[in-house]
Amino acid sequence: MSIKLILIPIISITMMLLPSCIYQSQQKNQPDNVTTSIIVGEPTVIPATPTKTPKPVPSVQTDTTKIKTPVISPEIHISRGDASFQSQSYQESILHYQSAIKIDPNHDRAYHKIGIAYFNLGLYERAIEYYSKAIDINPDKIEAYHGRGIVYHMMSNHQKGVDDLTKALEIDDSVKVTDSMFPFRANIYHNRGFMYLHLEEYQNALADFEKAIAINPSYTQAINSRKALLDSGILNN
Structure with a gap:
């Protein structure tokens, strides 16, 4: 008697896109501290009315050390992993799912999907490990x-x-x-x-x-x- 075990994995793909950030800087012209006045006759330079010397305006510079690459949503990594899984690139799918976990360590679906990938690779102990982690997060x-x-x-x-x-x-x-x-x-x-x-x-x-x-x-x-x-x-x- 031979009866085949039927497995029907459920894949739920959700994609969330995050807006990108655009950084702009503007520079302003500094004001002059001397004015000239021309009078009919002999040209004379008249000093401008004394005014307070304006404080120098620092130039606007972009501190590239503070610009961070926008964080990708874990769901985008999940979607990429699902695409790799569908093409039977199981090792590649695992890398994408692990990237989702780096962003969200409590992403139970990512752990579950890694378990499925390891199952398909025949690595049963690893599959059990990741299924168990998914259960620990979501009993x-x-x-x-x-x-x-x-x-x-x-x-x-x-x-x-x-x-x-x-x-x-x-x-x-x-x-x-x-x-x-x-x-x-x-x-x-x-x-x-x-x-x-x-x-x-x-x-x-x-x-x-x-x-x-x-x-x-x-x-x-x-x-x-x-x-x-x-x-x-x-x-x-």
Whole structure:
């Protein structure tokens, strides 16, 4: 019996553009301190009425040491990382996501996306590290629990995988996610059911496949998984 595990990563791309700064300087002409008056007859230079000598106006200079390059929004780095990820340049995507973290050390989505990239590189320990950091920052991050659970499964630690996916479903219930998340919820049930198969908990596996189908009746993978389990006859033993 061979049942494929279906992973559906969710990528949310948001771009924020920051206005650039333009620096301008102006210089003013300094006033003269002598005036000349021409009288008919012999030209005579008449001293100007004594006035206070104006203080010299310092020239306006731009202190380049104080000009800083505008900081790029972390979301721009996230968008660049997503583009690299879509082209399967996973190492490059990690660099972009890490740039977002340098700007915002608590950017849980960046940690989560790095976890996905490491998963696709087959570096499971690193993937778990970054999924765990995302969870530390945002304990309600359903996708991070789901992703980490999948990694545990790939490392043959099926029980930890079940535990993480169960936690994801518990959070899902507590926050009462909108209907738009239901297909993702079905995916969690299907993947947990697949892990139950490896733990030889066949009734639990069947129950999860049926829950996935109840949420998404057109979920082909869950339908096929349930059929394969029922056709195997293992539930009759």
